[in-house]
Amino acid sequence: MFRRMKTSQLVVDVIVAVGFFLIAWPVETVLATGTLGLEYQLGSLGQIITGLLIAALFSGALALRRLSPSLSLGIAWVGALVQMGLGRPPSLSDVAIFGILYTTAAYGTRLVYWAGFASALVGALVITVYLFAGPVFAGGGLSWQTLPLALVVLVAGAFALGLSWTIGALVRTAVRARENREAQQRAEAETAAEQERVRIARDMHDVVAHSLAVVIAQADGARYTLTAAQTGKGDMKTLSDPAVATDALATISATARSALADVRLLLGQLRHRQGDGPQPTIADLEELYAQVRTAGVQLRVDVDPAPPGEPPAAVQLAVYRILQEALTNTLRHGAPGGSVDVRLSWLPDRVELDVRNPVSPGSQPGRSGHGIIGMRERAQLAGGRLDAADEGGAFIVRATIPLGGPA
Incomplete structure (x- = not known):
């Protein structure tokens, strides 16, 4: 009225x-x-x-x-x-x-x-x-x-x-x-803001989750190395390996510093939209593999065939982030002493990625958190697809990304 x-x-x-x-x-x-x-x-x-x-x-x-x-x-x-x-x-x-x-x-x-x-x-x-x-x-x-x-x-x-x-x-x-x-x-405007928040949250998850997983693994290794064990007579026997402890602490320091730099860059994005977030490439994969190996993971990497020239930046970013999250999951849910197999096939029109690791008894990777969701979004943004599932006691992540996919 x-x-x-x-x-x-x-x-x-x-x-x-x-x-x-x-x-x-x-x-x-x-x-x-x-x-x-x-x-x-x-x-x-x-x-x-x-x-x-x-x-x-x-x-x-x-x-x-x-x-x-x-x-x-x-x-x-x-x-x-x-x-x-x-x-x-x-x-x-x-x-x-x-x-x-x-x-x-x-x-x-x-x-x-x-x-x-x-x-x-x-x-x-x-x-x-x-x-x-x-x-x-x-x-x-x-x-x-x-x-x-x-x-x-x-x-x-x-x-x-x-x-x-x-x-x-x-x-x-x-x-x-x-x-x-x-x-x-x-x-x-709301859609663009939501997409920006999701992108920043995805980058934050990839950076922080992986870095913290490496830090936790190294810290546990250093703690076990320097643990004082009690003998049968009640005496304290120090089981220490200063060299291993020093290497573990050095890895923790380097990983934390790298994560801090990436987090600062992401926080800069929140304040200034024109800022660029961390943009790793496939050239940084060796450093990623080294961090995982120093955490005590038996990692085998097979790249066949090699990349044909310089892949698009969006494809390189997607491959790096997917591998980073997949390897982070191996640190969290992988079986102790189990080996992790990584296969990369850079075909003329696409890249195929396969990460396989044994799963610890009682562990249920992918049932909680945002890791698999983030990996799937990474693949979709690059024009590809990703599947993750538990097959015969091993957790397998498979992704296919076209080399001519959207940036």
């Missing part, structure tokens, strides 16, 4: 309606008495009061035209019926109808929208019939002689009232188009 409006809009509408009333009421008085003063016959008092009522009705409808187009249209019809019922001629008060029809088309609900259209057509017909067949202005009534003029009045009234409604309908269409465009822009 009522639309939400700003206070300033309500104030403007009320001021316009009051100004309209202050102009329309004197005009109604002139039509009723022929004078603007108080010199009128006693019989004219009723005409002045009815003029006041008609001016007030149309002014009230004008004040409510944007707040409640349906109520405004109803009040305008009441004013028109009162005006015709009292046999009064058309006057300045009727001008408010044009503004009311405009708002029904521009701001009304779907029902009010079509009610305004119907009112424009029916109103033109009612005006014509009232002027040519009414009790006061018939001029002999509607006849074949007055029929052409009546048709002209009907067309002119329908055009004038319909034009007001049509302008409102055009404004309504423009407002809806603007709202749809703004909604589409917001949706596109």
Whole structure:
């Protein structure tokens, strides 16, 4: 029934309606008495009061035209019926109808929208019939002689009232188009932001998860190396290998520093969108293999055939990140002492990646976390696909990425 409006809009509408009333009421008085003063016959008092009522009705409808187009249209019809019922001629008060029809088309609900259209057509017909067949202005009534003029009045009234409604309908269409465009822009911005968040979260997961897995493995190795074991006689025997412990701590330091640098770069992306995240290539795979081997994993790598030239950057990034996450899973869920097999086949049109590792009893890789989801997204972004499953006690990650895939 009522639309939400700003206070300033309500104030403007009320001021316009009051100004309209202050102009329309004197005009109604002139039509009723022929004078603007108080010199009128006693019989004219009723005409002045009815003029006041008609001016007030149309002014009230004008004040409510944007707040409640349906109520405004109803009040305008009441004013028109009162005006015709009292046999009064058309006057300045009727001008408010044009503004009311405009708002029904521009701001009304779907029902009010079509009610305004119907009112424009029916109103033109009612005006014509009232002027040519009414009790006061018939001029002999509607006849074949007055029929052409009546048709002209009907067309002119329908055009004038319909034009007001049509302008409102055009404004309504423009407002809806603007709202749809703004909604589409917001949706596109939200989608872009979501994609950016997912990309940064994927990079953060790949960097932090792998680095922490290597650090944990090295820390455990160093701790076991320096553990003091108790002999059968109750004496403490130190089982220490300073060289192994030193290497483990060096690996932990290097891995942590590298992860810290990548995290700082990713945090820079969160602050500045134009920043580039870590972009490793297949040239960095040897360093990745070395980190995994130093963590105590027996890693076998088979590259056959070798890359044909320089693969696209998107493909190199996808291969590196998929291998990084797959090898991280071997550190988390791989069977102790088991070997991990990595096979890379750089074919002319695609690269095939296969990582196979035995699974620890009771371990369920891929059942939680975001690692496999991230690997699959990496492959899809590069135009390929990835499958990961437990087959015969070994967890296998297979990926196929076209060398001409989208960046």
